[in-house]
């Protein structure tokens with residue numbers, strides 16, 4: 001267990017083999033002596049706290065919330081709809097209006113619908129699209145996921 005490879009422990013530690021100054025070397029030594037117990041704790045906890053999937057989802061929710069605040073909140077604050085009260089982003093309206101899946105939410109956000117402008121880069125016809133900044137496809141995807149998950153939870157955010 002003397003030569004524990006820290007590369008797999010944290011990708012930012014990938015330079016342990018390179019020449020480093022004395023202070024950093026000591027730090028690495030300390031890391032090595034602490035590594036076995038830390039590794040044990042890391043392995044024990046990782047399925048719950050450091051699983052890449054839940055971390056990725058957490059990041060997407062935050063990204064979705066940021067995009068939503070920037071682009072949608074003017075009309076859809078809290079998941080509502082200030083222009084058309086029967087077309088909120090709550091599940092019961094989404095279901096009734098046939099916009100309950102992520103794909104449908106994506107489509108409405110990309111191309112618009114009625115008095116809602118579309119935000120997709122290639123949204124057509126022009127009159128149905130926003131005069132403001134367009135959104136990238138992956139941004140619309142993150143937004144659709146965010147709206148769907150918020151609808152499922154009753155708009156806690």
Ligand code: HEC
Pocket residue numbers: 068071072073074075076081083084086087088089090093094095097099105108109113114115116117119143144147
């Ligand atoms: C200028 C106001 C406005 C903005 C900004 C806006 N919307 Fe809308 N949105 C509407 C209106 C109006 C409707 C109802 C359209 C209809 O059904 O004819 C709607 C409907 C929707 C629906 C379908 C809701 C339902 O129950 O039928 C979704 C999903 C949606 N918007 C998502 C978004 C997202 C995501 C954004 C931000 C990228 C956004 N909207 C920005 C006005 C807006």
